[in-house]
Amino acid sequence: xxSSARRMSRGLATVxxxxxxxxxxxxxxxxxxxxxxxxxxxxxxxxxYNPRTLVPQTYQNVAPDALPAVPAExxxxxxxxxxxxxxxxxxxxxxxRTMVAISSWIAPTQQCTFCHAAGEGFESDTLYQKVxxxxxxxxxxxxxxxxxxxxxxxxxxxxxxxxxxxNPPQVWFRQPQSPQAARIMGDDAGQNKAxxxxxxxxxxxxxxxxxxxxxxxxxxxxxxxxPTGNRQSIKQAEFTYSLxxxxxxxxxxxxxxxxxxxxxGKWEGSPPQRTTAWHGIRMAREINSTYIEPLxxxxxxxxxxxLGDVAKVSCGTCHQGAYxxxxxxxxxxxxxxxxxxxxxxxAAAPRARQAAR
Numbered sequence: 001x002x003s004s005a006r007r008m009s010r011g012l013a014t015v016x017x018x019x020x021x022x023x024x025x026x027x028x029x030x031x032x033x034x035x036x037x038x039x040x041x042x043x044x045x046x047x048x049y050n051p052r053t054l055v056p057q058t059y060q061n062v063a064p065d066a067l068p069a070v071p072a073e074x075x076x077x078x079x080x081x082x083x084x085x086x087x088x089x090x091x092x093x094x095x096x097r098t099m100v101a102i103s104s105w106i107a108p109t110q111q112c113t114f115c116h117a118a119g120e121g122f123e124s125d126t127l128y129q130k131v132x133x134x135x136x137x138x139x140x141x142x143x144x145x146x147x148x149x150x151x152x153x154x155x156x157x158x159x160x161x162x163x164x165x166x167n168p169p170q171v172w173f174r175q176p177q178s179p180q181a182a183r184i185m186g187d188d189a190g191q192n193k194a195x196x197x198x199x200x201x202x203x204x205x206x207x208x209x210x211x212x213x214x215x216x217x218x219x220x221x222x223x224x225x226x227p228t229g230n231r232q233s234i235k236q237a238e239f240t241y242s243l244x245x246x247x248x249x250x251x252x253x254x255x256x257x258x259x260x261x262x263x264x265g266k267w268e269g270s271p272p273q274r275t276t277a278w279h280g281i282r283m284a285r286e287i288n289s290t291y292i293e294p295l296x297x298x299x300x301x302x303x304x305x306x307l308g309d310v311a312k313v314s315c316g317t318c319h320q321g322a323y324x325x326x327x328x329x330x331x332x333x334x335x336x337x338x339x340x341x342x343x344x345x346x347a348a349a350p351r352a353r354q355a356a357r
Contacts, residue, residue, distance in 0.1 A: 038256055038271065045256040045271075057252065061322045063329035064104070064159065070097050072336070082123035086137045087337045098337050102133070105159035107166055114166065128298050129166075137338070139291040143283065144332050144339040150279040155332025155339055160325050161317050170250070170316040173305025175205045191238065204235070207242035208314050212284040213293070218243065221265050247277065250316030251323050280315065288312045 032051070039045025070093035077095035078088025087095055099112075107114035115130040116122050125131055136158065144155045161168040177190055191204045210216040220237045222230035248254055258274040260266065267274070292312050299310050318325045332339050 039260060044261045047254060047256060057321050058327075060163075061320065061326050063326045063331050066331070066334035067097050067101055069334075070094055082121070083125070086134055086141075089340075090337045094337065098335055101335060102158050105157065105164065106133075106162045108164050110166075128300060131298050132295055135291055135295060139287060140338050141340060142291075143287070147279065147283045150276055150283050152276075153333075154324065154328050154330050156318060156325065157331045157335060157338055159331060161313070163320070167303075167311065168313075168317050170314065170320055171311035172208050172314050173311060174209055174307045174309050176306050203242035203245065204239045205242075207239045208246065208312070210239055211243050211281060212314055213288045213312065215285055218281075219265065247315045250314060250321070251319045252321040253323055257323065284313055284315065 030050075030052075034049040034051055036047045036049065037045065038047055070091070072091050072094055074091040074093060076088060077090050077092050078084045080092050081095075084095070087098060090098065103111045103114070112122075115127055115133050117124055117126040120126060140156060140158065143151060161170075163169060190206060191202060204210075211218055216239075218240055220232040220240050222228050222232075244255070248257075251257065255261070255264070256271075258271060258277050260269040260271070262269065292310060296304075296310050301308070304310055
């Protein structure tokens with residue numbers, strides 16, 4: 001007969017095997033899942049959705065109702081109020097309606113005093129939040145009037161990114177590289193650090209800076225047989241993969257949303273979403289380099305990252321897990337001041353202000 005010690009040993013081995021299997025399956029999707037075929041049969045172009053995660057995500061991407069419409073005629077805001085630099089051509093009624101909407105989108109509890117210093121006139125630029133908000137209005141106008149190749153008729157508003165929070169929930173900063181002397185294995189080579197932009201994987205953690213700010217070339221694979229002089233390294237390919245993983249997570253889709261799996265690098269046969277994404281990458285670059293980075297002197301140190309840089313936008317900042325921000329709700333059309341072409345002065349960098357208070 002089997003001894004009690006052997007039975008106990010075998011029992012422990014069985015429990016260990018079960019626990020190991022549970023750990024291996026922890027990262028898998030629990031069935032059932034929904035599969036949507038996006039390409040011809042046999043191409044493997046399928047999107048996989050988990051209906052359990054879609055339910056809470058749907059509620060998180062519900063657009064708020066538009067405020068009741070007001071007359072567009074009447075005295076202009078710039079002629080009635082002081083220091084109105086962006087929305088001055090709106091009627092006073094439409095200007096006030098837009099201000100109320102922006103307050104509810106960004107600071108629903110603090111309202112007007114989030115940007116306007118209490119006890120001072122509304123024309124005062126004392127708070128850095130007002131200086132930033134003015135530039136963000138110019139940015140929103142530019143996106144809605146100049147980047148239709150990406151945002152289409154949907155457009156964007158302050159709510160697209162902020163979702164009722166003062167700081168958009170999905171932004172990114174440059175990550176400091178670990179000092180070589182502090183690591184037993186030496187330099188981390190800019191990767192092997194768990195950060196959200198790379199889905200906490202062993203991928204380069206500053207890839208967004210390479211592509212959504214500095215404009216590095218994304219393509220790393222050659223188009224002809226080797227040898228062709230393609231000097232792209234494996235690490236550069238990892239940077240590209242880190243960006244692609246971020247885009248997949250930010251939009252809640254997999255690779256087949258933009259790519260034909262017969263040939264990931266070939267444009268022919270790719271879904272139209274790939275072209276939309278191409279424009280989106282360049283739109284994010286312009287936002288970060290033209291509107292966000294120049295605000296560095298305006299933000300206080302408490303709002304900056306570990307390396308002293310300001311928060312920047314990525315695909316996830318607007319999309320937040322949905323293939324279209326707010327599932328395509330066309331909020332912008334309800335607020336004409338946010339969709340008209342910006343004035344010539346909008347391209348000028350804002351005045352640098354002393355922000356450390």
